[in-house]
Amino acid sequence: MPLSTRPTQPLTLASVLQPQGELVQNRALICDSAGNASSADWSHPKPSPKAMQDIMKAWLQWASQRDPQSKPEHPIPEEDQLELIRIACEVMDWDYNSMIQAADGQPFRLNLMQAFADLLHDPDKDLPALLRVGVHTGVCDEIQPSGLWPLAKIQPLSSSGLEVCEGNWKPAEADPDTVRSLLADEEAAGWIKPVPGGLEEAKRIWPKGIAVGKLSLVKAENREVLDSTVCQVNPMCRIPEAVSMPTVNDVRATFMPSDPRGAFLAASVDFKAAHKRVKVHRSKQGLLLFMFEKILYRYVVCHLGAKFSAYWWQRVGGLILRA
Template identity: 25%
Template sequence: MAEAFIPSLTGPRLRDHVAAASESPFFSDKEVVKDADKHLFLALLEGVPTGYDGDIPKSNVFTQRADPTLLCELLQKEVDAGWLETIPLHEAQARWGSRLAVGMHNGALAGFSLDIEAAHKTVRVRDGTLRYLFYRVCPFGAVFSAHWFQRVSAFLIRMLHPFLYVRHSLFVYSDDLLGITEQSVLEITFALVLAFCVCFGYPISWKKLQMGPRILWIGWSFDFGAGGVEVPSDKTSKLLAGLRDILRQDRVDKRELHRVIGLIQWILQLFPLLKPWMNTLYCDLHSPFGTNYSMDPGDFPSIADFLDDTLTFTSLISGTAIPLGSKLLSVRHVDIKRKRDLAQVPLTSKRLWLRVAASSRRRLSPASKQFLLYWKHWAEDPPLLRPLQIPLASPVEAAADAMASSNKFAIGGYVQMPSGNLLWFSQSWVMADLQFTKLDLSDDAQAYIASFETLAQIALLHCAIKSWCDNAGAESVSNKLYTRKYPLCIFAQRLALFSAYSSMSLDVSHIPGEYNKDADMLSRIEDFSELPARFPLNTRLVLDLEQLWFRRSAVSLTPPDFPLRWKIPVNEFF
């Protein structure tokens, strides 16, 4: 700051300012703050543009990151000069013991949170765009409303960081701010934040202020003393009440099922490995069951007037009990896909029977009931805190691929260790080998290529690794763990199950096929004598299909002829 201001204090600008006896400040707000978002306050004073009549000015905050290559070069120069020393962590721990600062905690942590009252109403809309709106401020729900207040919140965070000075963390979600600092300075730090907000005119919702080792923020309960986060008790009670209501009836209200699914989806942010089993609930939600209704044949020719293009009844038909909003499925066993299919229905003097899907009622499948019963037990005795610390990433990298042709499929891949050692696998099977899974599969292996790509990722779950995959479907399923497509959803369930069982996970990245040549080669090769030199036979892992599917833990030896004096145990956990 001194480097920026001293030239102005010693130059002609100061003399001119004094000579003019100006009452305006010598330094402008822009010079004092020097914030990257130079358009923010000008837009706030004039009224923000909505983006409908023109582009919203950029914030200039998201600049290019520092060059990591240059950083490594500078560090290496200091190492070469003898100023820095590279020491493995275990050696440093042995040398300095309890005096080593790495991993040490300075003190107990606590948090504070504040909420901006009526946040979107603090941003005024530019007068030139008021013809589109009734509000003179940004209305809640508009895209530009969230955009502008996020920029205001980002400015608050950028200014608070240098203002607080002491070690801290700040997070903001829309208009909800969370701060973490040492418990010994919590009160003074939070007081400074509140004073700063008052000075800048941020309207604080005083009744929502929180401070202490446990904070309820954006719906989650954070325990900074334990370093974890959990689902609040009111949320589990709400879930339990909803589950009890829908589990006691065979046919449930669509809105009640939708509310329970939404609450489970929200909780799954902490338990993502349960996502693959959501497909049964969504299938039931989007599968209304049909009910038969009768209709006089003389009224049938005008039925198209009561239907929209999606075959949904938009008005009531006199003389029938067909509910409004229901969907026509068939008439006299003739499936109706579009309005013109109505002409294919044979008419007689007898009454017509229409198959209509109810719009508000759903029937739960046995699989959905089983999944909801699991959540009922979960809500009755919820698990302990989930750790806030991100799991450590393994330096191991790997690639996997799959091949399918006719009734044959194969998987191949490799694992590259930090030491340079390499393990690889290459196995092929036919569709008949999957009969033990009891899945409804045809002999066309190519139709299930995404499932076999996921099976290749399952084969990599011997360690927590970053893997490469050239199939977008398998990459998406491996990372998001959700799909309604059969049988891919079943393979996703196995992947999640084995990930939880092994306490390991995959971080799958999609790469173009031409950059996945080694894994592609391993999934297609039939003659191992043609293998490249980097894939020696003594480092191959032989995989059994049933062992992959049921996760039967077994010891494998490399090289396979290594002598053992004890019998290898087999664990059939699944």
């Protein structure tokens, strides 16, 4: 078979990334964990509102003038984040000082989150207001569904059954020095607070009921975990929606045999201590108690090991993804 004698173009990254032809249209929705209003298929994204297009155009113009080299400490350092917010504020005539303000008790810029949720007509646009006052636990109260997922089949709420546990699990009891150090870090971060007056004061503050769980220690990951199952918080927790997560079949669905040749790019974003970025309503913090060295503590944020923590981060992460 004779080889072609036509001159060939050099192989470049740009040529590899350029698809050869049109991507298949009218694909089925692919689960991306952000609810039924979102899809992992971005081959033909829906057009954004004109104002959002103006913001993105200004951002791209700014990015084109920046050093493209990634920074090891953070891909977008604080000063660049503030500059991007300033650019958006100029385009939209938003108040810059209001938009950069972090919420009390959590790191989110809720005014900015609300502004983008309204701009994009997000289906969960009421979420920033819920985060501002603190989320509920679904224990002895109801969590209003977001409408992003199908309703779950839940049992009627119970008003009793919470337990006050004594002691902690063996890994935590066997290494108090490590636990003490980790709790000091949590207290410094504002995630836990002592309850002066102990159990009697806790019962006065939260007369509807308190729950004291047990700490455990995961040495491989150097972190402590509050067991909220043993004190019946998790069994009594009622999540209103059946949240769905992507499966391997969803990943496969993003690759269609009839698509043109091209390269696929993937991005991974990790939120450190993600659950603990969400504040719990003060009236529900009596369900998040634990004892260590005769001191009673309360979590003021969603903690790892609580059923409701995963649900609320699902909604927060979903809003971030859709926006």
